[in-house]
Each structure stands twice: as C-alpha cells, then as structure tokens.
Amino acid sequence: MTNSPFTPGIAPARLDPAALDANFSDLHPPLDDHEALVAADRCYFCHDAPCITACPTSIDIPLFIRQIATGTPEAAAKTIFDQNILGGMCARVCPTETLCEEACVREAAEGKPVEIGRLQRYATDTLMEAGLHPYTRAPATGKKVAVVGAGPAGLACAHRLAMHGHDVTIFEAKPKGGGLNEYGIAYYKTVGGFAGAEVDWLMKIGGITMETGKALGPDLTLESLRDGFDAVFLGMGLQGVNALRANGETREGVEDAVEFIEDLRQTGDLGLLPVGRNVVVIGGGMTAIDAAVQSKLLGAETVTILYRRGRDAMPASTYEQDLAASRGVRFVFNAMPVEILGNGAVTGVRVEYTRSEGKSLTGTGETFDIPADQVLKAIGQTLEGAPEALQLAGGKIAVTGAGRTSVAGVWAGGDCASGGEDLTVTAVAEGRDAAEDIHASLMD
Amino acid sequence: MADLSTNFLGIKSPNPFWLASAPPTDKEYNVVRAFKAGWGGVVWKTLGEEGPPIVNVNGPRYGAIWGADRRLLGLNNIELITDRPLEVNLREIKQVKRDWPDRAMIVSIMVPCEEQAWKAILPHVEETGADGIELNFGCPHGMSERGMGSAVGQVPEYIEMVTRWCKQNTRMPVIVKLTPNITDIRYPARAAKKGGADAVSLINTISSITSVNLDDFSPEPSIDGKGSHGGYCGPAVKPIALNMVAEIARDPETAGLPISGIGGVTTWRDAAEFLSLGAGTVQVCTAAMTYGFKIVEEMKSGLSQYLDEKGITLDELIGRAVPNVTDWQYLNLNYVTKARIDQDACIKCGRCYAACEDTSHQAISMSPDRVFEVIDEECVACNLCVNVCPVEDCITMERLPAGTTDLRTGKTVSDDYANWTTHPNNPAAVKAAE
Secondary structure (H helix, E strand, C coil), X not given: CCCCCCCCCEECCCCCHHHHHHHCXXXXXXXXXXXXXXXXXXXXXXXXXXXXXXXXXCCCHHHHXXXXXXXXXXXXXXXXXXXXXXXXXXXXXXXXXXXXXHHCHHHHHXXXXXXXXXXXXXXXXHHHHCCCCCXXXXXXXXXXXXXXXXXXXXXXXXXXXXXXXXXXXXXXXXXXXXXXXXXXXXXXXXXXXXXXXXXXXXXXXXXXXXXXCCCCECCEXXXXXXXXXXXXXXXXXXXXXCCCCCECCCCECEEEHHHHHHHHHHCCCHHHCCEECEEEEECCCHHHHHHHHXXXXXXXXXXEEECCCCHHHCCCCHHHHXXXXXXXXXXXXXXXXXXXXXXXEEEEEEEEEEEEECCEEEEEEEEEEEECCEXXXXXXXXXXXXXXXXXXXXXXXCCECXXXXXXXXXXXXXXXXXXXXXXXXXXXXXXXXXXXXXXXXXXX | CCCCCEEECCEEECCCXXXXXXXXXXXXXXXXXXXXXXXXXXXXXXXXXXXXXXXXXXXXXXXXXXXXXXXXXXXXXXXXXXXXXXXXXXXXXXXXXXXXXXXXXXXXXXXXXXXXXXXXXXXXXXXXXXXEEEEECCCCCCHXXXXXXXXXXXXXXXXXXXXXXHHHHCCCCEEEECCXXXXXXXXXXXHHHHCCCCEEEECCCEEECCEECCCCXXXXXXXXXXXXXXEEECHHHHHHHHHHHHHHHHCCCCCCCCEEEECCCCCHHXXXXXXXXXXXXXXXXXXXXXXXXXXXXXXXXXHHHHHHHXXXXXXXXXXXXXXXXXXXXXXXXXXXXXXXXXXCCCCCCCHHHHHHHHHCCCCEEECCCCCEEECCCCCCCCCHHHHHCCCCCCEEEEEXXXXXXXXXXXXXXXXXXXXXXXXXXXXXXXXXXX
C-alpha cells in the first residue's frame, strides 16, 4: 500500500484492508441473547404505547418486546412483519432516535429509551436467519398488479398484494431489487449483503416476478401498464439530483453523493474506491452524513459538511450528527458554496456565510475557502420522468388517501409520492397501505 | 451512629443481623468469613444426631425465580441438614465461639422426635460454649418425611413436647424455629411458649416448586427428570413472613415472646420492618447467598442512619408497628383517599389507565395527548394505579379532608373513626353507646 490519508488528490486504498474492514463493520452489532433479554426487560408494556404511534408502520412494539422477553423471538418477528415486511432493514436504518425511541417513556423517565431498533433486529434476524417465511398466499384472485420500483415501497406493496392472492410483476430499473436499501444507505448500517438477502426472503411469499433493467419510459409506459394489469403501483423513488448552482460545478471531482454511496455499496473491494484527501460534502440530510462518514472511513484526511442553515435546522438527526462528529467529520453551519475552485480538477470550495431571515437565506458577503479534492453534492433528490398524465404536488406525484393518484387504477408511494418523510419505514407503510387499498378495490 | 448492639435472650451481638441456619453457616470457613465481614451472629446449620452423615442429592439443590434483569426474587432448596460429621461441626463451633466471643453463636438442631435423641445431643452442643440452640421444626423437605423438621412443626403438641424436653435438659436458651406450612402460625407459637421456649424464630421455608421444565416436564430443580418440593425463601416470601411475625407479636397468648425474624430480609429496610413488627433480631440467608457477606455493611449503615434520622434507639424500634396491626373490622371506614397523579413526574406510560380501565373501576381518564387524570367520582382508592406505576411517588393516595365531599359516594367526609363493627350494613353491628 502506497497511499495514505495524506496522498494528494483522489486516491484509492488510503487505509489498509484491515482498517477498512473495521471501519465498515456493523455500526450497531446485533444483540446476543443475554443482551436482548436485558434490553427487553426495560420495556414497560405501555398502554396504547407512544412508540407504536411514533412508528410510521405502527408495529406493536410492546408486544414484540414482551415476546422476546418470554423467549419467543420468532413470534416477535411475526408481530413486526405483520406491520412491516421490511422490519429487518428498518431495524437497521430507521432513525429510531426521532421515531419510536424518541417516544419511549423511558426516554422521558431516564433519557435512555428501550433499545427498540436493536431488539427489532434481534427478532427479525432470528426468524430470517432460520430461513423462515411466516406468510402464505391467499387463494389466487386472478388479478394482476404492476409495481414500478423494487424499493421499500414497491416491495412492501408487492408482498402484501401477493399475500392477498394477486399476481405481481415488479419492474426495476437497476440490476438488483432493494432500491435505496441496496444502493443508497451507508455500508455500515446494512452489512453482509443484508439488503439483497432481505429481498430474496421477501420474495419467498411467491407470486411476485421481478423484471430488472426496466424503468418507466418509452418502452414501459404507464398506459401500457394500465392496459396489461388490473392495477399499477408506482414506487420508483427519486432519480434526479438537485444542482448546486455554483460556478465550477462541472469540475472534475464534483460528484453526486448518492452515486458515491452507490459505488461504495456495490463495490467488491473497498480498497479500490478512490476518495479525496480533502472532501467537502454539501447538504444537511442523511445522505450528506452517510457520504461524509464513509469518506472519512475510507481514509480521507479531512471531511467537511457544509450546511447552509444552522444546526437546529439540519434534517439529519442529532444522533447522526454526533455519529459523524465522532468519526472526525467537521461541520460548517450557516455557509453555502459560491464557487467550486480549481483548474480542471477541484482544489477547493469558496464558501459564503449565510444569514436566515424567516424562510429566506441571504449571503453575508463574507467568504472563505476550504481546500477540497472531492466535492459530494447531497442537496436533495427530485422526481424525474413521472408520466405526464399524473398530477404532481410539490414536485412529487400527488396522492390522496392510501396512495391514490389522479389517475384511476394507479397508486403511488414512497419517496416519489407526496406526503410523508422520505424514510424507508414511511415507504413501507405507504406501499403496504396502497396494497390494501388496491386489494379492496380489486375485490369490490 | 446509632448503637446497633443487641441483647436477645441475654445473648449479646454487636448488631441484630444474624445469618440463618443454612448453607452459609455450615462450617467454620464460611462463618469466620461472615464474622470478618461484620455479621452479628450466626445460627449454625442444623446438626443431626450422631451416626452416618446425611446424604444430599448430587444434582441441583436450588431453584429460583427472577424479576427484571434476572434479579433473584425467590430461591428454593432441597438441601438437607448438615452432611458433615457431628463431631467436626461441634469442634468447629467451639473453635469459632472461642475466637469470636462477641458474636452470637446459636446451634440449630434436628434429631428424631424421641426424648433420648435430644438428651443425647444437647450436652455436646452445650460443651461448645454456644450461646443457644434453635430447634429446627421447619424444614419442609427430606427430613420431614423422616418425621423431623416441619413434620414436628405442623403438630403443636409435638412442638410443646420437644421444647419441654430441651428446656429440661439444657441451660441454653431455646429458640423454636417455626414452619410457615401451616394454616395459623399462632398455634405452633403458643405451643412453643407452653413448652417453655425462650423465643421463636420464623419463618422457615415454604413448600414450593419454582418452575417446570417445559421440555422434559420435570419440576425444577430437576434431578434426573424428577423434582420434589423444596423450601422457598428470598425476597418473595417477605410479606408472608412479616404477617406471621406480626400475628405472633400481637397475639395476647404470645405477646412479648421474643422473636427472631426470618424471611426475605435483603436490605436494612426489610430488617427494620421485621424489627418494627416485634423481631428482636433478624436472620438472613438468601440475600447473602445472592450477593455475598458484604451486604451486612449496607444493612448496618442503613439501619443506623435510619435510627439516627428518627431519633430512636434500636430497642424503641422493636415492636413499634405492632399496635398498628389490627383486624379488618377495625379499619377506619371514614378514611377516604383518592389517587393523585403528579403530572410533572408522569412519563405517560398509561399503565395506570390500563390497570384501572381493564381490571378495576374505570377511574382514570386518558386524553388524546396522553394526559392521565383521576376521576374522583369513580376512584375507590384501591391503590392499583400506585402499585403498577413505574415511577415512584408519581401517583399517591391523598386523604380527603373532613368536610369535603367524596364525589363517588356523595357523602361528606367525616374525621370521626367508624369501622365495620358499627356499620349499618353489618347485621352484627354493635349499636354505638347512647
């Protein structure tokens, strides 16, 4: 190994393989049996529990924890999957600190919630590692449903529809199913090929066919889907990336953070992934955090997150911010890029401080430069290529009720649809609820 | 620091914390460790008559139940009396008493229900210099099937008879250890007193099966797939023991009979409760077996601090709660309380609501934003909400002052004392004096 964190420019193998393995190991190692019992003991089995209300998929958390505490994690897993068929992934990637665990009464009591996320993983891992799929299909209905996108929304929708006896075809643009679970989430949150294994496990229900390499477009139109299927569910996520609108955005070394993360997730060898000596990540969401932390873990010497507003306004949770800070990521708040510096390749970012006045943000005129070999843009994704027939709301597919679009027989859910936070767990809830609505309308 | 030194039947010990007759007091090594740790006295593990040593099982002797975080709440055992030769025990008792003259040394004895057997062993024990003897009429397993232990303790006439034999054959104070495996503890206590006992100690262990193995369907502890009832002890039995101690302390026939309290004493607080109900010393076993001998430090410092804070002596604590133990019929029916929820302390778990709504009086309301409030019109003050609330002092019972209206009954609260014996609904009501 010749490279180090101090190697100039963008270079692979800044750390040795052992260090990379350690850096990208499980962020939260699974609980062992003893730890799970101790953690489960802390649940108060609240009435109409606040954690259930806080969960977008309304998992009966006190019940599943009681099932763990009494030595039946398989039953606990069933309780979870009944509400959230991607409960295994959600146990890993949910921002529990802003959902169930924030609502936990022991957070109020002692500032230390029950470890719901890790307990959920304990239960779901137990069942999935045993290779058990606890659902069977209802008698065939003869109805066919098309699902566009094999991300969390599409998979949840497809599974629920298949369970009700419908035949489902999923059209997925990428080579693998899983959506952001497979391509867009930090490596250390879902190690060991879990995303792919989860898709395989989910498909065990039967009645679901996945056709990869197929996206909505000239070859696969909404009209043709409506003609060929009894119902259509759109869950294709957000493919577009917002532009920086700063001079020099096209310089070599400027990259979309989602692409950087996708490369990282799909690589067979972390040592082959190039990363800058000095990395600047622009944005304030989970993608920014995931890109920044992983840059640092790959061996970047300095990583800076540039966010145009204050810490309080940052979409990434305090927990995520602390995680990044603990890995050595620096935050610069109330600052926006005004120019990507360099001559061909990036050499730095010129930054201007900002001032918030109500909702509007203006530059203060004071600027400074941050050296950078690599700039990762994480300033939000947008919907691209939505069929024209569909009404949009706020740049997303407008939906009412359980994901009904403006076009009859077409439902939508997940990040591409209006409403709800752009979270895996929200997408699962939307996909599931749309499936129930589709089922009800098909069987009417 | 309050003085914790104790004089029980003339037996002096630096504190009232004794180790009960059990595995921790089976041999010199353990007892010396206990004395070094600060225990005030021990009741040496029960000696049997001379002859071939007792045989124990060679599989598990203990079973347990646990609370949250595997906190041991109840322990049961199928161990028998000492399985070491009598002469070895006697030699060690003598040595330890000689080395630790300021500590109480009581010797527990269990021999067949024949006068000759007791006559034979008593001189040997006396010769050790021990301070007293404790008659084991309590052990519910193994020995009872051979006509000893609780087989004696369940028949008041036998208790009286054996106690009398002992009193006639030794100068040592005689403590009779009672079994709780009877219907009314007062009868064996009265029998002990009649036989001349200097004191009673209670409770011995409660016949129990701690659990059943759901794979091989053996009771636990399992010996080759079979189980036998054992003797139950530990924190879980404390309420049973407290009641039995109190029953003896307030029974006119046994009032004043010294009591050594046993049963789930785990902290200084437990000990203080036993003392307040009339125990002159307490005996500890399960807590020591769970945490080791060092717990006596907390017991001593805690009891001492408590006495200082209350400004009372140990003697003043002993029996202090006994006058307040009464029969249900004498409880004041004009004492009206209502549950009160401290909204600042409430963590909104809703357990009070579930308990009241599902299983009690529908006296707690729940708002959409999870504010829980007591409905005075329905609250009978049962205390269940207090008991299930995970936050201490979040829900309390507050007395309605005289003159206010109890919204449940519509009656004005009176500060007069009135009980069931004079209640109009009681067909046997005694008419109040004109």
